[in-house]
Amino acid sequence: MHFRREKHVDKGGPDGGDGGRGGHIILKGSAQLWTLLHLKYQKHIKAKPGRAGEGGRRTGAEGDDVVIEVPLGTVARHAETGERMAEITEDGQEIILLHGGRGGLGNDHYKSSTRQTPDYAQPGEPGQEAWIILELKLLADVGLVGFPNAGKSTLLSVVSAAKPEIADYPFTTLVPQLGVVAYRDYKSFVMADIPGIIEGASQGKGLGLRFLRHIERNSILLFVVPATSEDWAAEYETLLNELRQYNPELLDKERLLAISKIDLIEEIDYSTVIDRLPAGIPTVFISAIRQQGLMELKDLIWKALTRTED
Structure with missing residues (x-):
């Protein structure tokens, strides 16, 4: 609320400016990030409020926005309702997660022929406040699905530059690993080594749902x-x-x-094992240690990727 006051103008009209809006909380996708670890110790994130309006119909400054950079594949959910609020899938994509409060109107807006000296202004709106859960689902072309110790990590380490932890016991892989696999003519695709599944994982056993949600973001399994x-x-x-x-x-x-670890069994008579294979799914026999069948596997994957893109 403000009235014009100048030399020789002791009873000027109302000229209070509008308040500035509060800052937004914005999610922004970044292809340079792979995890949400940088947010682990940032429990509270608060944008600055807008400034009050001033005399001379001057609008107050807007509050600074807070931009939270997250990896591609991040989903934001409301902690209480479980509602999906945002999903980041592209580099540079920005989504306003919480809006800053709108600035109020100055008393200049309330003048009229019958109300020439309004002595009030509209208060600004309060900003939004919420607990938000950020969940990362990996974005990859190919997701490796298998029981613990099936040879997924070894395969990824051989066909890409990724260095997942490898050992001869179940659940060596505790977090998903990504690797870029080079293909013919300088082409490439992204492969994800996902923690091993166990029977009952869909009910939360083992690594359960922590692992299964990553499979949703792969083009090919x-x-x-x-x-x-x-x-x-x-x-x-x-x-x-x-x-x-x-x-x-x-x-x-x-x-x-992929039937892995064929180096651990005797010579395979492929004509006699057809009956042991599930029907209707393209199959390849591989040995990551001997690097046997890997090019055939890449060809199979590339053909499948081109089909899904079409």
């Missing part, structure tokens, strides 16, 4: 079954069933099968 498994088809069906129970839409994705 590459099932990895070790050659030492007693029943290849049964193991594949168990994996498929866990995905079905978690999210039936996952079954709409293109699926490939």
Whole structure:
């Protein structure tokens, strides 16, 4: 609220300016980030309020926005309702997560022929406040799906420059790993090594839902079954069933099968193992240690990727 006061003008009219809006909280996608670890110790994020209006119909300054950079594949959910508020999928994409409060109107807006000296102004709106859960779902062309110790990490380490932890015991991989796989004619695609699934993962057993949510963001699912498994088809069906129970839409994705660790068994007579393979899924036999069948696997993946893009 303000009235014009100048020399020789002791009773000027109202000239109070509007208040500036408060700062927004904005999510911005960054291809340079891979995790949300930089936000781990930033529990409270607060934008600055707008400044009050001034005399001479001058509008107050807007509060500074707070831009939170997050990796691609980040989903923001309301902590209380579970509502999905935003989803970042592109580099540079910006989404206003919480809006700053709107600035109020100065008393200049309330003057009229019958009300020439309004002695009030509109207060500004309060800003939005909420607890938000940020969840990262990996974006990759190919996601590796298999039981613990199926050879997924070894495969990724051989076909890309990624260096996941590898050991001869289950659940060596505790967090998803990404690797860029070089292909013919300088082409490439991104492969994700996701922590191993166990029977009952869709109900939260093992790493459970922490792992399954990452599978949603892969164009192609590459099932990895070790050659030492007693029943290849049964193991594949168990994996498929866990995905079905978690999210039936996952079954709409293109699926490939790699029988890994063929170096651990005797010479395979491929004509006699056809019956052991699940029907209707392209299959390749590989050995990451001997680098056997890897080019054939890449060809299979590239053909599937080009089909999904079409």
